[in-house]
Every structure is written in structure tokens, then in C-alpha cells.
Amino acid sequence: MRVEIRGLTKTFGHVRAVDDLSFTVEPGQVTGFLGPNGAGKTTTLRMALGLVAPDRGTTTFNGTPYAGLPDPMRRVGAVLETAFHPARSGRNHLRVYCRAAGLPVSRADEVLDQVGLGPAGRRRAGGYSMGMRQRLGLATALLGDPAVLVLDEPANGLDPEGIQWLRGFLRHLAHEQGRTVLVSSHLLAEVDQTADRVVIVAAGSLVREGSLEHLRSGADAEGGGTVLVRSPQSVRLAELLGGDGVAVEAAGADTLIVSGLTTAELGRLAFAEGVELHELRARTSGLEEVYFRLTAGQEQFAAAGPDEAAPSPSREVAS
Numbered sequence: 624m625r626v627e628i629r630g631l632t633k634t635f636g637h638v639r640a641v642d643d644l645s646f647t648v649e650p651g652q653v654t655g656f657l658g659p660n661g662a663g664k665t666t667t668l669r670m671a672l673g674l675v676a677p678d679r680g681t682t683t684f685n686g687t688p689y690a691g692l693p694d695p696m697r698r699v700g701a702v703l704e705t706a707f708h709p710a711r712s713g714r715n716h717l718r719v720y721c722r723a724a725g726l727p728v729s730r731a732d733e734v735l736d737q738v739g740l741g742p743a744g745r746r747r748a749g750g751y752s753m754g755m756r757q758r759l760g761l762a763t764a765l766l767g768d769p770a771v772l773v774l775d776e777p778a779n780g781l782d783p784e785g786i787q788w789l790r791g792f793l794r795h796l797a798h799e800q801g802r803t804v805l806v807s808s809h810l811l812a813e814v815d816q817t818a819d820r821v822v823i824v825a826a827g828s829l830v831r832e833g834s835l836e837h838l839r840s841g842a843d844a845e846g847g848g849t850v851l852v853r854s855p856q857s858v859r860l861a862e863l864l865g866g867d868g869v870a871v872e873a874a875g876a877d878t879l880i881v882s883g884l885t886t887a888e889l890g891r892l893a894f895a896e897g898v899e900l901h902e903l904r905a906r907t908s909g910l911e912e913v914y915f916r917l918t919a920g921q922e923q924f925a926a927a928g929p930d931e932a933a934p935s936p937s938r939e940v941a942s
């Protein structure tokens with residue numbers, strides 16, 4: 624199922640949260656929806672799912688708006704905020720959803736297993752850790768076996784093992800099962816190893832869209848990225864490195880942050896000059912540099928007018 628977002632626009636009071644945003648999400652791929660805090664990701668996803676009315680613009684799922692989908696839980700699964708009754712077990716929460724959506728209650732145990740919550744499913748959801756809540760949210764989205772999954776910051780609160788599990792899981796849902804997976808994050812690193820394509824927004828507008836592969840090769844061609852190098856001869860090394868297009872910054876007694884050289888180039892130079900290295904690694908990728916540059920200084924909450932001056936009658940339920 625293809626998701627098409629066309630010209631979505633939403634203003635809250637004086638804040639243009641989403642500004643004429645258009646992009647397409649294809650099946651069989653994981654699409655990362657990236658942008659800094661306040662960029663308008665959650666607002667976009669809520670509009671796409673009919674939870675917030677846009678000022679302008681449309682979202683369609685194979686040509687049909689969410690509200691017009693027959694049996695929407697079987698088409699589109701979403702995790703926007705994880706709300707559940709704290710006294711209810713995760714399993715019970717899921718069974719309530721099954722009944723409401725006319726699904727067999729046996730789906731509850733199936734999705735609990737799928738998200739690795741199995742035995743914990745019988746515990747009170749109010750006692751769940753952040754990561755367990757995220758998994759319960761994901762399980763809820765999967766109940767209807769939907770063709771489209773829309774997940775808002777699903778990696779929040781997951782431990783490194785959980786993040787790795789989520790990566791594999793999302794890729795499996797898209798690549799093996801052919802689903803359309805749209806996943807938002809404010810951290811590039813989170814979607815870097817998961818997404819096939821990224822849609823980058825800042826201050827409500829699209830700033831870049833494309834395959835991660837393409838973005839990465841473009842970024843590397845620009846020679847972006849920084850390298851961290853540690854050496855007991857860091858002063859000498861810094862002298863050697865100075866040159867056209869290379870910037871060297873001291874970061875502690877024996878550590879340098881170098882931009883304009885790859886780890887290979889730097890290692891070769893140090894070897895040739897007999898400089899002893901204790902550490903040499905890429906600190907940020909070219910892709911990260913591009914992401915920073917595209918979204919730098921775009922936090923809306925920094926730019927927005929004062930709240931007191933603009934009591935917004937249009938304020939909807941805070942997320």
C-alpha cells in the first residue's frame with residue numbers, strides 16, 4: 624500500500640507546525656521520517672491518520688483517505704502515543720482492542736510473541752518499563768496484520784539490544800513481508816541502519832528526500848564527517864595534518880578532531896611519518912554532517928512567538 628502525503632499544512636496559533644509538506648511512502652521499504660524536535664513529525668503523522676484536521680492537504684492510502692478505509696485496523700497500524708489502562712495487563716489491553724476491531728482474541732498472544740513481550744504480557748501494563756511500553760504499542764499496531772505501519776519514535780526508551788531488535792523487526796516487516804513502514808525519529812543514527820529511504824523535515828518543511836544510499840554517497844563525496852584521533856604525539860600530528868581543506872581541533876591532551884580527511888588518509892599519513900596512534904575512528908559520518916547542516920537552527924520552539932502573547936484557541940489535546 625502506497626501512502627501519499629500532499630501539501631499538508633497545519634498552524635497552531637502562531638506556529639506553522641507543518642508547511643506544505645509532500646512525500647510518498649512506498650511498500651517493501653522502511654522510510655525514516657527525520658527531523659529535530661518540533662520539526663512537525665508527530666503533527667504530520669497525526670494528520671495522516673485523521674487524528675488532527677489539516678488546514679490544507681491530503682493523505683491517501685492507495686488513493687483512499689484514512690477515514691474512508693474499510694476496516695482501517697487491518698490496513699494501517701499506528702503507534703503515536705502509547706496509552707493504556709495501567710491496571711490492565713498488556714495481554715488484556717490487546718484483547719480489548721481485538722474485540723473492538725472484530726479480530727480473533729488469539730491475535731493478542733501472537734503479537735505479544737512477535738514483539739518479544741511474551742511472558743510479560745500477563746503483567747500489569749502500569750508497571751512496564753519504557754521499552755516494554757514501546758513494544759506493547761508496536762504489538763497494538765500489529766494486531767490487524769496491517770499493510771502499513773506508522774510509528775512515531777518507536778526507538779525512544781529502548782535499550783541498545785531493543786534498538787537492534789527493532790531494526791531487524793522493521794526491516795523484516797518491510798523487506799520480507801512487503802509492508803509499508805514509516806518510522807519517525809529525531810536521531811539520524813536511529814534510522815541510519817534501518818531505513819532504506821529518508822524524508823527529512825525541518826521547521827515543518829521538507830528539506831531532503833531520497834535513498835539513504837544516495838544521500839550517503841553524496842555526503843561522502845562532499846568530504847563531510849569528522850575523525851577522532853588519539854596519539855601521545857598529538858602536537859606533532861596536528862602540525863603534520865594542517866593543509867588545504869583540513870581542520871584540526873584539539874579535544875583534550877592527546878586527542879584531535881579532524882575534518883577533511885578520512886580515517887584511511889589520516890592513518891596513512893601517521894604511518895608514513897612514524898607517529899604512534901592509540902585510537903583512530905570516524906566520529907561523525909558525512910551523512911550526519913549533512914543532517915546537522917540541513918536542520919541546523921530549525922527548532923521551532925526557539926523561533927516561535929511567546930505563548931502568553933498568543934493564547935491559541937485552536938490548541939488541541941497535547942500529545
Ligand SMILES: Nc1ncnc2c1ncn2[C@@H]1O[C@H](COP(=O)(O)OP(=O)(O)OP(=O)(O)O)[C@@H](O)[C@H]1O
Nearest residue numbers: 635640659660661662663664665666809923938939
Ligand atoms: N496541539 C498543539 N498545540 C499547539 N502547538 C502544537 C501542538 N502540537 C504541536 N504543536 C507545535 O507544532 C510544532 C511541531 O510539533 P511536533 O510535535 O509535530 O514536532 P515533532 O517533530 O514531532 O517533534 P519531537 O521530535 O519533539 O517529537 C511544535 O512547535 C509544537 O510546539
Ligand SMILES: [Mg+2]
Nearest residue numbers: 664665666775
Ligand atoms: Mg514528535
